[in-house]
Amino acid sequence: MKSATLQLETLVCPSCSQKIEAALKNLDGVQKDTVTVSFSSSRARFDFDESTLDIKEAEKAVGKVGFEVLKTRVK
Numbered sequence: 256m257k258s259a260t261l262q263l264e265t266l267v268c269p270s271c272s273q274k275i276e277a278a279l280k281n282l283d284g285v286q287k288d289t290v291t292v293s294f295s296s297s298r299a300r301f302d303f304d305e306s307t308l309d310i311k312e313a314e315k316a317v318g319k320v321g322f323e324v325l326k327t328r329v330k
């Protein structure tokens with residue numbers, strides 16, 4: 256299990272973070288109960304199974320709902 260932090264472009268309202276959270280929870284390999292999106296720091300965090308999910312897929316999913324990922328950290 257790995258842990259990811261995505262630095263996003265500045266979120267302008269709390270419903271943005273809900274959209275992103277829902278998109279991440281939809282992905283196979285993401286531990287749903289670990290997904291948190293902080294509106295104030297514009298950051299998404301979650302744990303995921305690296306054998307099921309390529310982190311690029313998570314970036315893509317966030318992009319699809321309309322938000323840019325500025326930086327990704329996995330550890």
Ligand SMILES: [Cu+2]
Pocket residue numbers: 267268269270271272
């Ligand atoms: Cu919004």
